[in-house]
Amino acid sequence: MTALKSKWQEYIYNAITAAATKAGVDAGIDSADKIMVGNPPKPEMGDFSFAMFPFAKAFKTAPTAIAAMVVSELESNTEVIAAGSLSTAGPYVNVKVDISDTASEVLDVVISQGEEYGKVETLAGKKIMVEFSCPNTNKPLHLGHLRNDSIGACISRILDAAGASVMKVNLINDRGIHICKSMLAYKKFGGDTRPESEGVKSDHFVGNYYVKFDQWSKEDEKAIEGAQKMLQDWEAGDAETTELWRQMNKWTIDGIEQTYKATGISFDKVYYESNTYASGKEEVIKGLEDDVFYKEDDNSIWIDLSDIKLDKKVLLRGDGTSLYMTQDLGTAIARHTDWPFDQLIYVVGSEQQYHFSVLFHILKKLGYKWADDLKHLSYGMVNLPDGKMKSREGTVVDADDLVKQLTGLAREEIVSKERGDEVDDLDTTAHSIALGALNYYLLQVTPSKDMIFNPAESLSFNGNTGPYLQYMGARISSMLRKFEEKKVDFTGIEADASLLTVEEEKEIIKMLISWPEKVEQAAAEYNPSCLTAFMYELAKTFSRFYHDNPVLKNENKQLAVTRLKLSSAVLQVLKNGFSLIGIPFLEKM
RNA sequence: GCGCCCGUAGCUCAGCUGGAUAGAGCGCCGGACUUCGAAUCCGUAGGUCGUAGGUUCGAAUCCUACCGGGCGUACCA
Known part of the structure; x- marks a missing residue:
């Protein structure tokens, strides 16, 4: 996808400089990677968008007109026409690309790399x-x-x-x-x-x-x-x-x-x-x-921090004991x-x-x-919802108690859904769900921000929570198990990514492609919350897709196989995310 | 007082290297289980992005001031 993206940056860059030459102006941009790539607000509008505002000044022309010029420039290039369809939306040039080649590639990459998919090299050697x-x-x-x-x-x-x-x-x-x-x-x-x-x-x-x-x-x-x-x-x-x-x-x-x-x-x-x-x-x-330090009359040792506009600080007590x-x-x-x-x-x-x-x-x-x-x-x-934790008021939430409480509730949930016999081990599963809920809840908030721990909400297993993600993982696993049982019916049928034409399928493909970038971003920003947000989006999009489109039960067996491959790629990326966030993966729950 | 951080929907949080109509979950209201697991899915309502200026073609996002909140400014850790 990054390759695809830079290819389009190149196309747009060439079109703009060509248009600039024709207009007899300097476009004011000297390399393709400076072209800003955006996402259109609605997926049906395209896969990439390019805003023409930045060039208005150089061209002394309205951005809308520049967009039209750029599109006509691009349409004279047969390679570009083959690579995607163009449209203008006011000052934007939108591009809809055929991602079936990329889709086929990413599915193969995710499945062959397995748990390695999403590992990057930005900090290699450190x-x-x-x-x-x-x-x-x-x-x-x-x-x-x-x-x-x-x-x-x-x-x-x-x-x-x-x-x-x-x-x-x-x-x-x-x-x-x-x-x-x-x-x-x-x-x-x-x-x-x-x-x-x-x-x-x-x-x-x-x-x-x-x-x-x-x-x-x-x-x-x-x-x-x-x-x-x-x-x-x-x-x-x-x-x-x-x-x-x-x-x-x-x-x-x-x-x-x-x-x-x-x-x-x-x-x-x-x-x-x-x-x-x-x-x-x-x-x-x-x-x-x-x-570097100095001694006070009582023998305590201090540092003067006025050079960095701070006060002074004691480093060793007068009686010689440490701090x-x-x-x-x-x-x-x-x-x-x-x-x-x-x-x-x-x-x-x-x-x-x-x-x-x-x-x-x-x-x-x-x-x-x-x-x-x-x-x-x-x-x-x-x-806490009613203020700070205070030991004197006994409002400190004890770690052991919390984990125990979460586990108990998860256990009740399993029992009330009558899945006690389905899961591998009731207590282990309940504990895994508790950990998934806890880690996800704590990590979805940007670290630098204070957060409110709402016990009732953290104990909920619905909506944007760890257990929701675990549930999607278990659903996909369940489907893959069923496929294994009926595998003979599908012998000799190969997946074909060009069959993935539903909007959600395209969105999922794009998300799978962007996973390594998310890991990079999380590492660069020391912020796990961009991973939790991504995983939730992925799970939700898959869930919507899965709800509306038959996978295993599709009459078209080739489509079934292709969608299964897509599903197992989604599962792989979710699992890779789980292991980073600390959400135990469950085959059944 | 000084320093750092934070003010986005009723609540909890995303979005912040500036770009199209500011998103999600919970809660509210209303729909979908003879169908691959309903811990699910779909829809409705809900926001002058703390306030006022500034920079910019364009600001939730950058700058300044103010207001509100948190933390720190320990011979505690």
């Missing part, structure tokens, strides 16, 4: 590290983490599809004052209890003590002091503190890993802040010696040493934009040239 998730070890995952995980995992797959070599990394936030808070609360109120003894999932068990600390600290100022003291003990390597820390971290991480498993999240390498903060500290001290920035410095440096990347993408919420601009700036000041290759892929907050 090493890209993607950091996402980054849980704290003091509480379980919530809805915000789910958006982070969805975006991070999806972007990783998209970059991979664009040819990059991708390393997915996690950073476990396992040290710091907030970690000490849940530890201290457990020490004070926990007694001999353990997750198993209470029958609570281990990360939730720890999270409950974090909540308890919050209540306690409101009544007793000593709570905060105690946490600070504990942090000092921890950094000093106090045995008892370290032991408690180890135990509680294990509980949280075990629990979070169960959640990752349930949501299909994985990493190539996991970093722990407890391993990198020390090198961050050294880096800060080195920077102090090199006069978020300290450890992020150490982590970044460790990563570049481990795997010298061309780009490192931090998938982190937009509330940390300031943090990252400072972090990147500091690394640059410390002399790391690769600081320019760091990118903060910032995403917006997830809010």
Whole structure:
């Protein structure tokens, strides 16, 4: 299709320059690829459109007249006439092309390339590290983490599809004052209890003590002091503190890993802040010696950011303990040493934009040239219909609960449709539908925007949703199964793309052709939502086509075979999209 | 105060490297199951694209100001 497109750009370009020469003017355009190609508002008007407005000035003529000139110029070329039919619509030149050759080609390409179709080379040879998730070890995952995980995992797959070599990394936030808070609360109120003894999932068990600390600290100022003291003990390597820390971290991480498993999240390498903060500290001290930083009277170490019109920022506390920035410095440096990347993408919420601009700036000041290759892929907050999630008001949507709830509803849906016996495994299928719904819901919104998570809507399986796409996949699969059963009736019959004359068929062909471009765009913009939009359009167009036009049941067997080929190409592209977005493909549902 | 982001249909979102009548889902109302899976399909209604200027042949899209909302501006992460 791109070949087709550039061919027409060439035709139009030649026609315009020829017309310009005849009119004795300079068309003001020097290459065919500068010709803008558009899509007519209605498919019956044509496949490509070319607006003549830009040439009005050079020709000193109304665009409508130029369109007429261009068309008459094109009609004198027999090659052009053979390639398509022309029409003018006011200032536009519209072209309707015969796409049967292209159709035949794209169907073959999609089917022979299979899951490779849509892989592109725009990032070939690039090493890209993607950091996402980054849980704290003091509480379980919530809805915000789910958006982070969805975006991070999806972007990783998209970059991979664009040819990059991708390393997915996690950073476990396992040290710091907030970690000490849940530890201290457990020490004070926990007694001999353990997750198993209470029958609570281990990360939730720890999270409950974090909540308890919050209540306690409101009544007793000593709570905060105690946490600070504990942090000092921890950094000093106090045995008892370290032991408690180890135990509680294990509980949280075990629990979070169960959640990752349930949501299909994985990493190539996991970093722990407890391993990198020390090198961050050294880096800060080195920077102090090199006069990049300065020391306050209380021994805290700072950077002056007035050169980039920001304030100043503390990098190390007066008591010598580390901060978020300290450890992020150490982590970044460790990563570049481990795997010298061309780009490192931090998938982190937009509330940390300031943090990252400072972090990147500091690394640059410390002399790391690769600081320019760091990118903060910032995403917006997830809010609820009645406002923000607030832990104090108990409105935080817990990740495990949400997945469980979605799975339960999907299960009910299957049962109520009496498909329980049809599907391969009820629980697995229900879970797959839940994941499809969740990932699609979270990824259809442009990452940079805040979004509202409407539980009722996200739980719906109708309309523009993941399960709708899964359903179309299952429908096509079902049809292909039926074809396999009756295959003998079709032996020796070859597909013929010139039979695809219905408007929807043409639209579908054009969409199939544009799939690789969509992947390219998604990678260039770090935006999965252009893929979700495309997939929905494709599924919907196919659905409309399928509703009105018999495929397998067509009396014309050759048309049946051709449409089957078209259907399986649609299924292939949908499946390729599914794997990028994180929608499990289901043969039956 | 300063910095960044966002204002598109009742609600949730697309569209934003400027181009023909601004799209979809949900919801509302109305149709289609003896037919390849109705988790489907079709149709109706619903928008001065926050406001005002500017650039342009042409602006939801680019620029400026203002209004409204969010986030940040922590020795939290």
